[in-house]
Amino acid sequence: MKWDISDIKNWGPGKHEPGAVIPEAGNARLYRTGGWRTDRPVRDDEKCTQCLFCYFFCPDASVELEEGKVATFDLDHCKGCAICAEECPVDAITMHPEAEFRRKSE
Amino acid sequence: MSTATEKLLAVTGNQAVAMAMKQLDPDVVAAYPITPQTDVVQAFSQYVADGVVKAEFVTVESEHSAMSACIGSAAAGARTMTATSSAGFALMWEVVYVAASMRLPIVMTTVNRALSGPINIHCDHSDSMGGRDTGWIQIYNEDAQEAYDATVMAFPIAEHADVRLPLMNMYDGFIISGAIGPLRPLSDAAVQAFAGERPDGLSLLKPDQPVTMGPFDGLHGWYFEHKIAQNRAMEAALPVIQDTYDRFAEVTGRQYQHLMCYDMDDAEVAIVVIGSAAGTARTVLAKLRAEGVKAGIVKPRTFRPFPTDDMARVLSGVKAVAVLDRADSFGAQGGPLYLETLAALYQKGVHTKTVNCVYGLGGRDIYPQNFEDVFRMLQEAVDGAELPHSRVYLNMKGE
Numbered sequence: 001m002k003w004d005i006s007d008i009k010n011w012g013p014g015k016h017e018p019g020a021v022i023p024e025a026g027n028a029r030l031y032r033t034g035g036w037r038t039d040r041p042v043r044d045d046e047k048c049t050q051c052l053f054c055y056f057f058c059p060d061a062s063v064e065l066e067e068g069k070v071a072t073f074d075l076d077h078c079k080g081c082a083i084c085a086e087e088c089p090v091d092a093i094t095m096h097p098e099a100e101f102r103r104k105s106e
Numbered sequence: 107m108s109t110a111t112e113k114l115l116a117v118t119g120n121q122a123v124a125m126a127m128k129q130l131d132p133d134v135v136a137a138y139p140i141t142p143q144t145d146v147v148q149a150f151s152q153y154v155a156d157g158v159v160k161a162e163f164v165t166v167e168s169e170h171s172a173m174s175a176c177i178g179s180a181a182a183g184a185r186t187m188t189a190t191s192s193a194g195f196a197l198m199w200e201v202v203y204v205a206a207s208m209r210l211p212i213v214m215t216t217v218n219r220a221l222s223g224p225i226n227i228h229c230d231h232s233d234s235m236g237g238r239d240t241g242w243i244q245i246y247n248e249d250a251q252e253a254y255d256a257t258v259m260a261f262p263i264a265e266h267a268d269v270r271l272p273l274m275n276m277y278d279g280f281i282i283s284g285a286i287g288p289l290r291p292l293s294d295a296a297v298q299a300f301a302g303e304r305p306d307g308l309s310l311l312k313p314d315q316p317v318t319m320g321p322f323d324g325l326h327g328w329y330f331e332h333k334i335a336q337n338r339a340m341e342a343a344l345p346v347i348q349d350t351y352d353r354f355a356e357v358t359g360r361q362y363q364h365l366m367c368y369d370m371d372d373a374e375v376a377i378v379v380i381g382s383a384a385g386t387a388r389t390v391l392a393k394l395r396a397e398g399v400k401a402g403i404v405k406p407r408t409f410r411p412f413p414t415d416d417m418a419r420v421l422s423g424v425k426a427v428a429v430l431d432r433a434d435s436f437g438a439q440g441g442p443l444y445l446e447t448l449a450a451l452y453q454k455g456v457h458t459k460t461v462n463c464v465y466g467l468g469g470r471d472i473y474p475q476n477f478e479d480v481f482r483m484l485q486e487a488v489d490g491a492e493l494p495h496s497r498v499y500l501n502m503k504g505e
Binding site for chain 1: 208
């Protein structure tokens, strides 16, 4: 079932499913939790051997593959736990404070 | 009266409720099997051991876990029951709210017993009255027959499309739960026909229709709106409960009301009292009526949702009312039943003299003489005397 929540900000008590049930699967991705992160993973493509350890170890499925190879981090959901950096056998992933990126973007 | 009714039995309140549970044969019963549990669960476990029920019986390590297991079970779509009492109910507290806010139609028997301390396991209403704001429907029963009947009626109320709330049934610890009284049960077929099947709906066990239950609401979500929806469901429950009472009367001849009234038509003085003490009060009522005293008794059965309009209506012609509470609300202006009654009267513009009597805490006996004293006090109030503004404690030692 497709749950139409386009107008949910205006929903009153009678509009919700009783008991706050969410009648749809797989929509956790719409809930962005990356804001918790203080350190951001950065991957060095030259060092990376595409062993996929980071992909398998990531507890939040935030390492994204393209055609079987590590491509990007899903920063809307990555919490910055640094498990990927810790497990990377060639130290291709390093952690950098979010503040640095904020300054860059400014 | 009806073919649906079986022969008269002599059973304890707990046996009566366990029998109703056996006849309902819910999908799951999850319960803590050790004290302060009552022998409702013990009797039901015997049915399980004897193979006369198909229910999945889950014995858990605490009452908190019992209610948690019930929540999981009910969320999966299973008809779910449990039983508790006293401190066991208190230990459930956190998840009792969760059951109601998830709108799960769990049915629980709460045998009314005191909360510590001093340590005391005898009858009073402190346990369930403390839970009056948890979002559960609350039905209070006078005797084994009422407790049995209320158990049979529970699921059609709790599962009704307009309601979808958990329901707890109460009766007095020891006085009813452990003492033997008359019970005229229904046949298994009549119980099952009355209770029907749980309506189909969203559940955790439908792979083709996946859902999330009990989600985090976010920091700026809709918690507030969900609480309002719960209260609206409570309001909707009031007519559903009465409809169910009426439908039950068609099958059994036993007609229940939110407020059971005894000699209230022309009553000038009245006692409002919940539970087994209403039986004692009626013996006094019969005596006073024989003496020509225009006395009456109101016995609330439905406490949540509170039948505000009914209470104001039945007390509208009464000149002096005593509301009896078997639980205190420390620091409040009276016990829970008193405050509800007072609010109903004020809201509906009914002006009558009222007094709050607290009785029976921790199993303190209440005698016919106590009721007679209360009725005399009310009669004096009708003749012009002031009623006490603070609680009157019935059968208190020392003063």
